Amino acid sequence: MNDLEMCRLATRAVHAGTRTPRPDFTPAVVPIHPSVTYLYDQMENLDGVFAGTHPGYVYSRYGNPTVTALEEAAAILEGGEAALAFASGMAAVHAALLAVGARAGSTVVAAQDVYGATYALLDKLLRSQGVETRFVDVTDLQAVEAACAELQPAALLVETISNPLLKVADLAALAQAAHHHGAAFLVDNTFATPCLVQPLALGADVVIHSATKYLGGHGDALGGVVVTSAALHKELFEVLKVTGGNLGPQEAWLVLRGVKTLPLRMRQHCKNALAVAWWLEEHPQVRRVYYPGLASHPQHALAGRLFQGQDYGGVVSFDLAEAGQERVFRLFESLRLCLPATTLGDVCTLALYPAHASHRALSAEERARIGIGDGLVRLSVGIEVVEDIIGDLAQALDACL
Numbered sequence: 001m002n003d004l005e006m007c008r009l010a011t012r013a014v015h016a017g018t019r020t021p022r023p024d025f026t027p028a029v030v031p032i033h034p035s036v037t038y039l040y041d042q043m044e045n046l047d048g049v050f051a052g053t054h055p056g057y058v059y060s061r062y063g064n065p066t067v068t069a070l071e072e073a074a075a076i077l078e079g080g081e082a083a084l085a086f087a088s089g090m091a092a093v094h095a096a097l098l099a100v101g102a103r104a105g106s107t108v109v110a111a112q113d114v115y116g117a118t119y120a121l122l123d124k125l126l127r128s129q130g131v132e133t134r135f136v137d138v139t140d141l142q143a144v145e146a147a148c149a150e151l152q153p154a155a156l157l158v159e160t161i162s163n164p165l166l167k168v169a170d171l172a173a174l175a176q177a178a179h180h181h182g183a184a185f186l187v188d189n190t191f192a193t194p195c196l197v198q199p200l201a202l203g204a205d206v207v208i209h210s211a212t213k214y215l216g217g218h219g220d221a222l223g224g225v226v227v228t229s230a231a232l233h234k235e236l237f238e239v240l241k242v243t244g245g246n247l248g249p250q251e252a253w254l255v256l257r258g259v260k261t262l263p264l265r266m267r268q269h270c271k272n273a274l275a276v277a278w279w280l281e282e283h284p285q286v287r288r289v290y291y292p293g294l295a296s297h298p299q300h301a302l303a304g305r306l307f308q309g310q311d312y313g314g315v316v317s318f319d320l321a322e323a324g325q326e327r328v329f330r331l332f333e334s335l336r337l338c339l340p341a342t343t344l345g346d347v348c349t350l351a352l353y354p355a356h357a358s359h360r361a362l363s364a365e366e367r368a369r370i371g372i373g374d375g376l377v378r379l380s381v382g383i384e385v386v387e388d389i390i391g392d393l394a395q396a397l398d399a400c401l
């Protein structure tokens with residue numbers, strides 16, 4: 001493990017995750033362990049595992065060897081002390097908020113354009129349980145500072161690259177603002193992945209992923225991961241033990257297999273996304289393109305510094321000129337290669353209409369306030385040959401006129 005920590009990210013991605021030696025051989029790939037429970041010759045050892053003084057497993061809600069392998073990989077890639085895997089990205093977001101103290105009477109400050117279900121979790125479910133959330137534009141540091149000073153929140157929650165408007169958060173500055181007011185700083189790094197930035201190194205306390213997206217990368221496993229310090233991991237584990245949003249071993253294995261090619265895939269996603277963004281910017285039917293790699297993006301300079309000037313992510317959003325649901329639906333029905341599907345981060349190019357999918361839980365007024373218009377389209381650019389992606393978008397844009 002120590003040797004691996006010395007290696008570059010793409011090498012770590014290939015090898016990270018437990019390769020547990022057996023007495024006579026070591027599987028090169030971690031096995032899928034479906035067993036719910038575990039047997040020990042000595043009851044004392046079982047008792048020790050319960051107490052945490054003896055290594056091992058007792059029951060899958062408390063831990064599973066295949067899931068542990070993914071957790072180790074996630075911790076290594078994000079540079080954290082420990083990680084826990086969850087049944088979905090939303091289970092991970094929920095547990096992370098509870099672990100840092102989102103309880104009745106506490107407050108949270110969150111980015112106003114977080115993923116729709118995260119917004120609904122904070123604005124509806126947690127609010128109904130006595131947790132007040134103030135949504136702010138996190139690109140306005142003064143507004144964040146003012147909200148934290150006023151509320152002294154338990155947590156500041158942001159997405160490194162927001163969904164779907166692709167705003168970029170100044171992680172180091174936000175970490176300072178959070179800590180200055182005693183808040184834990186939670187970063188959803190789903191869109192950026194550790195390939196672009198590792199938020200813990202910039203002061204984040206908790207990094208969250210929907211592993212369903214780039215970590216898994218193939219659209220065949222739902223999952224979530226939280227990477228954090230050893231101390232916060234304990235709190236998180238207490239939440240997981242009683243809420244039970246555990247990731248299953250089959251899914252953990254699929255995500256871990258995806259992780260091995262994450263840096264390779266991300267490089268291609270980002271290269272293709274930049275080419276698609278440039279092309280869309282010139283298209284007469286496109287009113288505005290949102291992509292941090294474009295010079296026209298309001299946080300382009302920040303993104304360059306944060307992601308070290310190389311890649312800017314695989315998601316591109318754009319406003320179709322003078323369009324509403326009917327025309328966007330026509331566009332989606334005209335696609336022949338890109339898939340109109342409700343996810344992102346897969347190897348294939350995916351198109352999503354935020355107003356009816358990811359941000360459906362928000363009212364039209366809430367969407368308008370955040371800036372999610374009725375003509376907004378989100379593309380998760382895949383790793384296909386980029387000319388094929390652009391060719392498909394070109395014919396679909398013509399067809400939906």
Ligand SMILES: Cc1ncc(COP(=O)(O)O)c(C=O)c1O
Pocket residue numbers: 088089090091093115117118159163188190191209210211212222223224343358
């Ligand atoms: C940024 C972000 N965070 C969290 C989630 C929730 O993940 P999941 O669908 O795995 O629950 C999503 C889903 O799209 C997302 O885009």
